[in-house]
Amino acid sequence: MVWVKSEYAGELAVLSTWLVGLAPWSVSTFSVSGLTVAAFRFLPFRVQYIFGGTVPGERPFLWMWEIGSFQQSTELVLAGQLGTAAFLVYLVPFWLSLYYYYEEERVAAVLPVDPVRLFAALLGLVGVLSLAASALFVRYFAGFTVPVGSILALVFAYLLATVDRT
Numbered sequence: 001m002v003w004v005k006s007e008y009a010g011e012l013a014v015l016s017t018w019l020v021g022l023a024p025w026s027v028s029t030f031s032v033s034g035l036t037v038a039a040f041r042f043l044p045f046r047v048q049y050i051f052g053g054t055v056p057g058e059r060p061f062l063w064m065w066e067i068g069s070f071q072q073s074t075e076l077v078l079a080g081q082l083g084t085a086a087f088l089v090y091l092v093p094f095w096l097s098l099y100y101y102y103e104e105e106r107v108a109a110v111l112p113v114d115p116v117r118l119f120a121a122l123l124g125l126v127g128v129l130s131l132a133a134s135a136l137f138v139r140y141f142a143g144f145t146v147p148v149g150s151i152l153a154l155v156f157a158y159l160l161a162t163v164d165r166t
Helices: 006-022 064-070 074-102 104-110 115-140 148-161
Strands: 026-032 035-041 045-051 061-063 143-146
Touching: 006 074, 006 115, 006 148, 026 115, 026 148, 035 115, 045 064, 061 064, 064 074, 074 104, 074 115, 104 115, 115 143, 115 148
Parallel strands: none
Antiparallel strands: 026 035, 026 143, 035 045, 045 061
8 A cells, every 4th residue: 555645755755854853752751759750852952841849950951962971871871872863863864855845856866866765764764763762761761751753753764665656
């Protein structure tokens, strides 16, 4: 079964890339020492809300590349590095999508591979990297974590990879 018609594959690639960038790749809630924490991890940054008190030295907003140095656990440092890698990989399809939005034929003519397949591969890599980072957060924080954007990136990667481009 074809999910997307071939003539709309380029538009789906651009829209998918933008949606992956807007969605949080991980949403977590957990409790520590009587405090409830809600963390929203987007590709470039993390926003964290603490309910029930304050934590000295806590920073509610961190850029993704700051998470590794802010944490004390090896697993969380690795999770921050994987999140940073996912963000850096995401920059490629994001910038390509901006150009591809206006110059679809030119990009298709210049690239040695099908642009839609390239978007699929890059979004798939973003999904795998952010899912691995989410898995490390799940292991470290006892609570509830949903890898929203990670799954979204993998679903869009699958849809783009299976588009009939003949």
